[in-house]
Amino acid sequence: MTTPPSLLSLTIHSAIHNLSRISDLSFLPDHVVLDLFLETLRAGKLNERVLKLFVATGKDEVLSLIEAFNIQQIVTPVLPTILKMSQLNIMDSEVDIVVGALHSDLTSFMNEWKPIFSQYHLIIVKDPELKEDLIIPDGFDLDVYSQQDIDRIVGASNSIKFSGYSCRYFGYLMSRKKYIISIDDDCVPAKDDKGLLVEFVAQHISNLSTPATPFFFNTLYDPFRKGADFVRGYPFSLRSGVACSLSCGLWLNLADYDAPTQALKPSLRNTRYVDAVLTIPAGAMLPVSGINIAFDREVVGPALCPALRLAGEGKFRWETMEDIWCGLCVKVTCDHLKLGVKSGLPYVWRNERGSAVESLKKEWEGVKLMEEVVPFFQTLRLPEAAVTAEACFLEIAKAVKEKLGRSNQMFARAADAMVEWVEIWKNAGSGPLPVDN
Amino acid sequence: MAEASVKPTPLLKDELDIVIPTIRNLDFLEMWRPFFEQYHLIIVQDGDPSKTIKVPEGFDYELYNRNDINRILGPKASCISFKDSACRCFGYMVSKKKYIFTIDDDCFVAKDPSNKDINALEQHIKNLLSPATPHFFNTLYDPYREGADFVRGYPFSLREGVSTAVSHGLWLNIPDYDAPTQLVKPRERNSRYVDAVLTIPKGTLFPMCGMNLAFNRELIGPAMYFGLMGDGQPIGRYDDMWAGWCVKVICDHLGWGVKTGLPYIWHSKASNPFVNLKKEYKGIFWQEDLIPFFQSVVLPKDCTTVQKCYVELSKLVKEKLGPIDPYFVKLSESMVTWIEAWDELNPGGPAQK
Numbered sequence: 064m065t066t067p068p069s070l071l072s073l074t075i076h077s078a079i080h081n082l083s084r085i086s087d088l089s090f091l092p093d094h095v096v097l098d099l100f101l102e103t104l105r106a107g108k109l110n111e112r113v114l115k116l117f118v119a120t121g122k123d124e125v126l127s128l129i130e131a132f133n134i135q136q137i138v139t140p141v142l143p144t145i146l147k148m149s150q151l152n153i154m155d156s157e158v159d160i161v162v163g164a165l166h167s168d169l170t171s172f173m174n175e176w177k178p179i180f181s182q183y184h185l186i187i188v189k190d191p192e193l194k195e196d197l198i199i200p201d202g203f204d205l206d207v208y209s210q211q212d213i214d215r216i217v218g219a220s221n222s223i224k225f226s227g228y229s230c231r232y233f234g235y236l237m238s239r240k241k242y243i244i245s246i247d248d249d250c251v252p253a254k255d256d257k258g259l260l261v262e263f264v265a266q267h268i269s270n271l272s273t274p275a276t277p278f279f280f281n282t283l284y285d286p287f288r289k290g291a292d293f294v295r296g297y298p299f300s301l302r303s304g305v306a307c308s309l310s311c312g313l314w315l316n317l318a319d320y321d322a323p324t325q326a327l328k329p330s331l332r333n334t335r336y337v338d339a340v341l342t343i344p345a346g347a348m349l350p351v352s353g354i355n356i357a358f359d360r361e362v363v364g365p366a367l368c369p370a371l372r373l374a375g376e377g378k379f380r381w382e383t384m385e386d387i388w389c390g391l392c393v394k395v396t397c398d399h400l401k402l403g404v405k406s407g408l409p410y411v412w413r414n415e416r417g418s419a420v421e422s423l424k425k426e427w428e429g430v431k432l433m434e435e436v437v438p439f440f441q442t443l444r445l446p447e448a449a450v451t452a453e454a455c456f457l458e459i460a461k462a463v464k465e466k467l468g469r470s471n472q473m474f475a476r477a478a479d480a481m482v483e484w485v486e487i488w489k490n491a492g493s494g495p496l497p498v499d500n
Numbered sequence: 501m502a503e504a505s506v507k508p509t510p511l512l513k514d515e516l517d518i519v520i521p522t523i524r525n526l527d528f529l530e531m532w533r534p535f536f537e538q539y540h541l542i543i544v545q546d547g548d549p550s551k552t553i554k555v556p557e558g559f560d561y562e563l564y565n566r567n568d569i570n571r572i573l574g575p576k577a578s579c580i581s582f583k584d585s586a587c588r589c590f591g592y593m594v595s596k597k598k599y600i601f602t603i604d605d606d607c608f609v610a611k612d613p614s615n616k617d618i619n620a621l622e623q624h625i626k627n628l629l630s631p632a633t634p635h636f637f638n639t640l641y642d643p644y645r646e647g648a649d650f651v652r653g654y655p656f657s658l659r660e661g662v663s664t665a666v667s668h669g670l671w672l673n674i675p676d677y678d679a680p681t682q683l684v685k686p687r688e689r690n691s692r693y694v695d696a697v698l699t700i701p702k703g704t705l706f707p708m709c710g711m712n713l714a715f716n717r718e719l720i721g722p723a724m725y726f727g728l729m730g731d732g733q734p735i736g737r738y739d740d741m742w743a744g745w746c747v748k749v750i751c752d753h754l755g756w757g758v759k760t761g762l763p764y765i766w767h768s769k770a771s772n773p774f775v776n777l778k779k780e781y782k783g784i785f786w787q788e789d790l791i792p793f794f795q796s797v798v799l800p801k802d803c804t805t806v807q808k809c810y811v812e813l814s815k816l817v818k819e820k821l822g823p824i825d826p827y828f829v830k831l832s833e834s835m836v837t838w839i840e841a842w843d844e845l846n847p848g849g850p851a852q853k
């Protein structure tokens with residue numbers, strides 16, 4: 064049994080966790096201030112405000128340490144503990160916003176998002192099967208990719224098709240940023256339960272840059288949100304959490320229901336704004352919708368892949384399963400690598416589009432598919448030696464081919480696509496962007 | 501096309517008991533009167549049995565003090581804690597109803613964002629009467645709630661759900677923090693109303709708080725033992741945690757669900773953090789070992805009833821946790837005593853999987 068932590072170390076740990084709320088340290092005994100300072104440095108939580116706090120204590124040992132480390136008073140904040148919206152430290156230049164364009168006229172879409180998107184770089188990928196030219200309003204910093212680029216960079220691929228909703232993955236491939244936020248082109252900004260515009264990008268970034276807590280459920284949901292914390296009974300050793308690699312947002316109005324559900328309840332609209340972000344526990348599987356997601360491209364990029372294609376896949380979300388498959392692979396990967404997946408805020412408003420009944424007539428296959436697929440993913444275990452997202456992804460592909468591929472050709476094809484994707488990612492997913500002809 | 505009208509929630513007034521542990525008084529019941537008056541109360545009086553607890557007029561109740569507990573259980577009364585709200589589990593044992601709702605005497609009616617009083621009991625009943633979904637997470641939370649459903653990608657074969665054994669409610673105002681957190685954030689209040697009920701996935705543990713809790717007694721009652729806490733024990737304020745970990749492991753094994761989220765109550769009293777620290781002290785260190793223990797428990801297939809699961813669990817507690825502290829040996833023995841007492845008082849037979 065390990066030596067239990069001392070009460071002092073627990074208190075210091077708790078204080079580090081709550082540095083943003085502490086306004087005075089002068090009453091603390093010298094050795095505690097020193098320990099706290101050292102822990103603050105170790106945790107990477109020293110910023111200008113915190114430094115001022117320590118300086119204000121006037122304790123000699125701390126002051127001499129500051130001098131010895133040559134810590135300057137005016138410093139760029141380093142990894143603030145709790146990222147409040149107004150204190151976001153992630154530079155805008157670390158974010159790419161990727162949109163798969165299934166509609167040619169993006170004018171109203173882009174204008175609706177302008178207040179939120181205009182400060183970011185956008186990547187728009189045109190569905191290769193879309194005939195008309197894209198219409199995009201001015202005032203954005205963006206790159207647009209189309210069939211020609213896909214052909215040029217990926218070449219002819221047997222297994223990967225970038226048509227329909229899968230076109231956005233080409234955008235993920237082309238990005239060179241740390242964070243990607245991806246949204247369908249039939250969604251617009253939503254308002255929260257107080258009528259305020261949802262800070263869509265900021266919330267996703269906050270989700271990705273604060274720890275996730277997959278090993279034990281916190282009943283007050285995200286403990287790193289302002290006004291919340293870990294509840295009684297939550298083990299202290301699990302309170303630092305793990306890095307979050309995937310942030311799954313939700314939808315008001317037209318929720319991401321399948322065709323049978325929406326057809327049965329045609330007037331069902333999601334009007335409930337649930338003010339929570341929570342970590343999906345390790346080992347729990349979930350349906351990840353591609354409509355509104357964000358992820359850490361550097362860490363899990365290769366694991367997001369358009370591998371599964373339904374025979375009747377179409378241009379409505381009711382007619383696809385590619386994101387669901389993708390999400391199961393990513394969750395297994397994250398669980399294995401001890402990374403977190405969060406779900407909840409931010410919401411987007413999803414516009415009315417299509418007919419569930421029409422889609423239902425076309426597409427049943429996807430609905431049946433899940434029955435086989437879920438037990439497979441729930442019991443899938445990856446070897447210890449897989450320590451990167453690529454390695455995990457290849458292991459999953461192998462298992463898919465061996466176990467699922469036997470009974471259904473579609474899965475065998477998906478496994479091939481996954482393997483090919485890792486190659487494509489290796490070749491085109493990093494390094495300088497391929498120059499335009 | 502009109503949506504089907506929402507069916508009213510059944511009252512279940514003859515099928516549900518409200519169990520309240522108290523050491524002071526029951527004035528808080530006045531505020532709950534419109535919601536509780538139709539139900540039978542089981543009051544478990546902790547502390548000095550010679551003190552009279554005044555119950556407000558008009559409530560139908562039975563009250564048990566320490567003398568009653570000793571009289572009814574005889575030597576087995578040793579498993580019921582003294583000077584700790586853990587004694588409430590005696591109320592679960594003597595109840596004859598299918599459902600239990602338990603609430604602390606410093607919890608009041610909360611208001612929802614539209615400023616309407618929240619009928620916590622009604623929401624718990626809704627939670628318990630609708631299925632749970634522990635095998636696959638629904639991103640729109642409880643799919644059985646009005647205005648929600650299963651999302652795309654959710655397997656159809658899992659949409660019937662499983663029986664809900666536990667409904668864990670939350671708290672506005674004073675949140676359920678441990679002593680170290682209380683000391684660092686004495687003024688933090690929970691003002692965020694999260695309009696969701698969700699099933700805690702299978703295989704995931706959680707910290708179950710006994711302040712605002714309801715459960716299907718016929719299903720999981722025997723596992724709701726709140727342990728040995730308080731007077732004469734090295735630990736306090738871990739009664740509900742202990743029960744919650746045992747309950748979750750058994751629910752996962754027997755295929756039942758545990759929900760958390762709504763309803764909210766208003767928690768009015770912040771207990772003294774320094775007193776709490778003394779009580780929780782050992783618990784804070786021990787939970788580092790308890791969590792891995794519960795996470796690794798595998799119950800054998802032939803444990804098909806809650807009692808069998810619980811007795812098996814007590815053996816594992818003795819074997820694996822005994823080495824940490826003799827307290828766990830004592831606890832494992834009182835877990836067995838509890839089951840024996842439960843079976844004596846409830847000879848009907850256990851619920852099968």
